[in-house]
Every structure is written in C-alpha cells, then in structure tokens.
C-alpha cells in the first residue's frame with residue numbers, strides 16, 4: 001500500500017514540510033520506507049474541552065499536534081506507533097458527532113471528524129495501515145489499552161465517593177487506571193504501571209485496591225520466592241505515595257497462609 005511512494009522525492013518533500021511546520025518543537029520524521037499518506041484536522045476531546053488538532057497519517061505512525069497557524073506552524077507534537085493502535089467507533093453525543101476512539105497502551109483519546117465520510121476515510125486508512133504493519137511484523141493486535149480520561153466537564157462531583165463537589169478550590173483529578181474524575185481524597189494512592197509510565201501514577205482508591213490485589217495474586221501464584229518478589233514489587237509501587245493510606249486497600253488482604261494462596265491460585269485458573 002502506497003509503498004511505491006517510499007523514497008520518492010515528492011514523499012520526502014511532503015515529510016520535510018511537516019517537519020518544518022513543527023520546527024524545533026518536533027522530532028525528525030523522515031525514515032527510509034516511511035510514507036506520508038494523509039493529513040487533516042480532527043477535533044480531539046481534551047480534558048477541559050474539545051480542541052482542533054492537526055493529524056498526519058504515515059504508514060507506520062500517527063502524528064498530531066496543536067495548530068498555531070494552519071499549514072504553517074504546529075507544536076505539541078505527539079507520535080503514536082500504529083502497531084500499538086486499535087480503534088473503536090463511538091456514538092454521537094449532543095456536542096460531538098462522527099467520533100471514534102484511538103486506543104493505545106499508553107494513552108487513549110476520542111476524536112471526531114467533520115463528516116461521516118471523513119470519519120470513514122480516516123478509519124479505513126488507519127485500519128489498513130495497522131493491518132499491514134501487523135502482517136509485516138507478525139505481531140498480534142494490541143489488546144490492553146489505557147483508559148481514556150473522562151473530560152472534566154462531564155461531572156461536578158467525584159465519580160468515586162459521589163460526595164465531593166468540585167469547585168475552583170476543590171480540584172478535579174484523574175485516575176490513570178480507569179480515567180474517572182475523582183477528588184483528592186479518593187485518589188491519594190500512587191501505583192507503578194510500567195506500561196504507562198516509569199513513575200508511580202495517581203490512581204483512585206478502587207483501582208488501587210484492584211491493582212494491589214492482582215499484584216498480590218500474581219506474586220502469590222509464583223512458585224518460588226513468594227515473599228521476596230511480592231516485597232520488591234510492592235515497595236517499588238508505592239514510591240510516590242503522598243500519604244500513609246491508613247491501611248486502606250491492604251486491610252482486606254492477608255498474605256499469610258499457604259492454603260489461602262492455593263485457593264487464590266486455583267480460583268484464577
């Protein structure tokens with residue numbers, strides 16, 4: 001697909017033009033075999049509100065950025081390897097039509113096109129590139145992806161405790177695991193999720209308990225070095241913890257007996 005364009009003069013010129021628009025704020029994009037297939041403005045659902053973003057589809061990556069001057073200057077460049085992408089078509093909302101979700105292991109977000117035809121074109125080109133890449137590398141499509149962040153405006157109250165009302169003084173936070181908008185009290189914990197970041201990230205209390213639980217199960221089901229592997233894993237997860245969580249989350253899990261471990265492990269299979 002479009003491979004005949006690779007290493008042609010016209011392709012190099014088009015890629016150089018994109019590099020130029022991003023200037024020093026962007027990465028070099030030219031690579032042997034890389035082809036620029038198309039570009040367009042899509043509306044990206046961001047934390048505060050939907051914003052127009054410029055998107056460039058290459059045969060192996062999707063690049064997007066903020067528009068300073070259309071066709072002249074872009075910044076805040078993001079590069080997504082297409083191998084890691086899966087797509088999901090979404091229903092219209094009152095404000096946004098022709099939506100779909102771009103899901104990757106590190107980050108997932110919703111975009112919308114100006115028309116249904118445009119969405120169809122984007123999705124079919126993206127799918128074709130992804131399929132082509134996966135066939136070439138023999139990799140399986142990515143199944144685990146990051147939860148998209150629920151926009152701030154979607155809720156006035158904490159989505160976990162449903163008590164805290166947000167205001168200018170009471171800030172909204174996002175759980176990096178489920179993407180919910182939560183209050184500070186409901187997201188005091190940090191957890192190391194290497195797929196998302198090398199640093200422990202803010203998670204809501206529910207996700208914290210679930211993550212901890214599955215980490216403990218994994219450690220307990222390992223045939224050797226139960227205690228040691230659990231210890232080393234767990235301690236690295238809590239590095240960024242802001243406060244002692246008053247034992248929250250850990251209280252309901254005891255690691256003591258061999259019997260319990262076996263029960264847990266057999267219930268898993």
Ligand SMILES: [Zn+2]
Pocket residue numbers: 158159160161162163164182183184185186
């Ligand atoms: Zn809360």
Ligand SMILES: [Zn+2]
Pocket residue numbers: 175176177178179180203204205206207208
């Ligand atoms: Zn969560």
